[in-house]
Amino acid sequence: MPLIANKKDLSRIILHADMDYFFAQCEEREQPEIKGKPVVICVYSGRSKDSGAVSTSNYEARKFGIKAGMPIVRAKKLAPEAVFLPVNMELYHGISDEVMEILREYSGTLEQESVDEAFCDLTGKVTDFEEAKMLAASIKEEIKQKVGLTCSIGVGPNKLVAKIASDYRKPDGLTVVKPDEVKQFLAPLKITDLAGVGKKTGERLNELGVKTIGEMAKLSTDDLIREFGKAKGLWLEQASQGIDDSPVIEREGTGQIGRISTLREDTRDLTVILDAVYSLSEDVYKKLEARNLSFKSVSFVGISTDFKTRTKSHTLDAPVRDLDTIRTIAGNLAKAFLDENHLPLRRVGVRVSNLAGRKGQRTLGEF
Ligand code: DGT
Ligand code: CA
Ligand code: CA
Numbered sequence: 131m132p133l134i135a136n137k138k139d140l141s142r143i144i145l146h147a148d149m150d151y152f153f154a155q156c157e158e159r160e161q162p163e164i165k166g167k168p169v170v171i172c173v174y175s176g177r178s179k180d181s182g183a184v185s186t187s188n189y190e191a192r193k194f195g196i197k198a199g200m201p202i203v204r205a206k207k208l209a210p211e212a213v214f215l216p217v218n219m220e221l222y223h224g225i226s227d228e229v230m231e232i233l234r235e236y237s238g239t240l241e242q243e244s245v246d247e248a249f250c251d252l253t254g255k256v257t258d259f260e261e262a263k264m265l266a267a268s269i270k271e272e273i274k275q276k277v278g279l280t281c282s283i284g285v286g287p288n289k290l291v292a293k294i295a296s297d298y299r300k301p302d303g304l305t306v307v308k309p310d311e312v313k314q315f316l317a318p319l320k321i322t323d324l325a326g327v328g329k330k331t332g333e334r335l336n337e338l339g340v341k342t343i344g345e346m347a348k349l350s351t352d353d354l355i356r357e358f359g360k361a362k363g364l365w366l367e368q369a370s371q372g373i374d375d376s377p378v379i380e381r382e383g384t385g386q387i388g389r390i391s392t393l394r395e396d397t398r399d400l401t402v403i404l405d406a407v408y409s410l411s412e413d414v415y416k417k418l419e420a421r422n423l424s425f426k427s428v429s430f431v432g433i434s435t436d437f438k439t440r441t442k443s444h445t446l447d448a449p450v451r452d453l454d455t456i457r458t459i460a461g462n463l464a465k466a467f468l469d470e471n472h473l474p475l476r477r478v479g480v481r482v483s484n485l486a487g488r489k490g491q492r493t494l495g496e497f
Contacts, residue, residue, distance in 0.1 A: 141253075141287065141309065142251065142253045142287055142288060143251075143252040143253050143255075143256060143258075143259065143262045143285065143287070144249060144250070144251055144252065144253075144285070144286055144287065144288055144289055144291075144292040144378060145237070145249065145250040145251075145252050145262065145265075145266060145269075145283060145284070145285050145292055146247065146248070146249050146250075146283065146284045146285075146286075146289065146292035146293045146295065146296040147229075147233060147247060147248055147250070147269065147273075147281050147282070147283045147296060148246060148247040148281060148282055148283075148296045148297065148300075149226075149229065149246035149247065149279060149280075149281045150189075150279070150280045150281055150282060150300060150301035150302060151186055151187065151188045151189060151192075151301065152186065152222065152245070152246035152279075153171040153185055153186045153217060153222055154169045154170070154171050154186055154187055154188040154191070155188065155279050155280070156218075156221055156222050156225050156279070157169060157171065157215050157218070157221075158188065159225070159277075159278045159279060160221065160433070160437040161437055164213045166190065167190060167211075167212065167213050168187065168188065168190040168191035168193070168194060168196070168209050168211070168212035168213065169187060169188040169190070169191055169212065169213045169215065170184055170187045170191050170196055170202075170205050170209070170212050170213065170214050170215070171184070171185040171186050171187065171215055171216075171217055172184060172185060172202045172205075172214055172215065172216055172217070173185050173216075173217055174202070174216055180202045180203050180206060181201075181202070181203075182201075182202050183198075183199055183200065183201060183202065184196060184197065184198055184199065184200045184201075184202060184205050185198060185217050186198050187205070187212075189301060190212075191205075191209060191212050194208045194209040194212070195208050196208055196209060196212070202214070218438070218439060220431070220439045220440065220441050221433075221439040222245055222246075223245065223386075224388060224390055224431055224433075224439060224479055224481075225277060225279065226245045226246060227386060227387070227388035227389075227390075227481065228276065228277045228388070228389075228390060229246075229273055229277055229279070229281070230242055230248060231387070231388075231389070231417070232269065232272050232273055232276060232277070233248050233250055233269065236250065236252075236255070236265060236268070236269055237250030237251065237252065237255065238250070238251045238252065238253065238254055238255050239251040239378045239379070239380050240378070240380060241378045241379050241380060241381065242381070242385075247296075249289055249292065249293075249378045250378070251377075251378040252265065252285075259285065259306055259308045262285045262306065263285065263304070263306045266283045266285055266304055266306070267304060269283065270283060270302075270304060280301055280302040281302075282296050282297070282298075282299065282300045282301060282302065282303035282304070282305075283295075283296055283303070283304050283305075284296030284297070284298065284303075284304075284305050284306075284307070285305070285306040285307070286306075286307040286312070286372075287307075287308075287309045287312065287372075288372075288373070288374040288375070288376070289374055289376055289378065290324070290325070290326075290369060290372065290373075290374035290376075291307050291312055291315070291316075291372050291374070292307075293325050294315075294316070294319065294323055294324065294325075295307050295315075297323065312371075312372035313344075313347070313371065313372060315372075316343040316344065316347075316370070316372050317342060317343060317344030317347070318342055318343075318344060319342060319343050320332075320341065320342060320343075321335050321340060321341065321342065321343055321345075321346055323343070324343065324369050324370075326365065326369065327366070327369075331358065331362070331366075334357065334358075338357070343369075343370050344370075346366065346370040347370040347371055349367075349370075351363065351364070351367050354366050354367050385423075385483070385485045386481055386482065386483035386485065387414050387417045387418060387421075387423075387425075387481065387482050387483075387485070388414065388429075388431070388479055388480065388481030388482070389410045389413045389414055389417075389479060389480060389481075390410075390431060390433075390477055390478070390479030391406060391409075391410060391477065391478065391479070392476065392477045393406060393475060393476060393477065393478060396435050396474040396475065396476050397474055397475060398468060398473075398474050398475065400464070400465065400468065403464055403468070403475060403478060404461055404464060406478050407430065407457070407460050407461055407464050407478060407480055408457055408461070410460075410478070410479065410480040411453060411456040411457045411460050411480050412453065414456060414480050414481070414482055415451075415452075415453040415456055418451055418482065418485075419451070422487060423451070423485045423486065423487045424449035424450055424451040424485065424486050424487045425449060425450070425451065425456075425482035425483065425484060425485055425486075426445055426446050426447075426448070426449045426450075426483075426484035426485075426486070427443055427444065427445040427446070427482065427483045427484040428443065428444055428446075428455070428456055428459040428460055428463070428480070428481070428482055429441050429442065429443040429444075429460075429463070429479075429480070429481040429482075429483065430442050430443075430460050430463035430464045430467055430478070430479070430480060431477075431478065431479030431480070431481060432464075432467050432471065432475050432477075432478055432479075433475065433476050433477040433478070433479075434471060434473035434474065434475055434476060435473050435474050435475075435476050436473055437476075440467070440471060441481075442463040442466055442467050442470075443463070443483075444459050444462075444463060445484065449484070449485075449486040449487065451487070456480065456482060460480045464478070
């Protein structure tokens with residue numbers, strides 16, 4: 131019996147969600163009229179009119195061969211008719227918050243890996259991979275309904291497999307890889323599909339005649355260690371077998387909790403805006419309470435009728451957690467915002483950041 135119990139403890143169900151063509155999809159949400167056209171998000175370096183690089187592009191633009199990292203000048207040659215937009219990080223962070231809040235509701239532990247992706251540990255939340263698949267489908271649906279964006283999700287027995295699985299069918303994909311399917315799933319994939327196998331390692335493996343993960347799995351541990359050193363060699367060996375024990379870890383201090391909502395109509399009416407701000411403040415406060423966190427910074431987020439997202443923030447000297455502080459600061463920031471910006475508002479948001487506290491204690495809200 132103890133052996134079986136042990137085995138059960140070791141089996142995990144991990145989900146990885148990655149938003150599709152994230153920055154470009156955010157812009158499509160804000161400006162529905164560009165949907166269907168090729169959209170290219172650019173980081174302008176400012177040196178000359180079109181100097182800089184492509185940050186990402188939607189799938190229509192990718193058909194023209196436009197890729198992240200490409201010079202903007204080159205992208206304009208490939209698709210002169212595309213919509214070229216500058217990055218608007220404030221917008222993407224706001225939308226990212228909305229997505230992470232939904233993921234958090236479903237997940238035991240959440241590890242946000244970047245602005246558009248996160249791991250969720252579902253072990254204990256679901257009993258098997260079938261149930262995990264249904265949960266993943268609900269997450270996708272809720273993100274589509276509430277945030278208006280599609281994502282791709284992978285589910286597997288560990289982070290390594292879940293991450294490859296989320297990338298397997300994009301956009302709007304859902305791929306579940308059960309423990310006994312891992313080897314078969316990985317075998318035909320490129321070695322560079324493994325997060326952790328970079329360009330250099332990939333090239334060296336290619337020179338050794340190894341292109342797929344299955345081919346790498348056939349190399350001996352000694353060969354891998356000889357080529358790549360002990361640490362990397364052992365890691366490659368494990369990775370090629372789809373083995374990965376790294377835990378899903380919630381990173382502290384990096385977080386923020388935000389809520390954004392669309393106003394019933396575009397307005398500059400302070401009473402209407404404060405109404406929204408107060409109700410958003412309550413939502414934010416409830417989430418803080420559930421996660422037993424305090425904050426040092428409060429932000430008001432305004433999205434005007436020109437679709438631009440702007441933020442005003444205030445930082446306190448010490449972390450606190452009370453609703454009145456959020457309401458008061460967010461309300462004052464909203465007033466200041468209206469003084470500085472003269473367009474009607476379309477959406478408003480309240481966000482707290484610089485989070486602190488927690489560790490060890492779990493609260494009822496988490497279960
Ligand atoms: P996907 O996941 O293939 O559907 O497309 P993305 O655009 O979501 O790609 P991903 O997940 O690698 O990156 C998420 C966001 O990060 C992306 O929307 C823009 C930004 N990003 C990605 N690669 C680059 C890059 O090379 N340069 C810059 N500036 N930003 C990047
Ligand atoms: Ca993505
Ligand atoms: Ca990503």
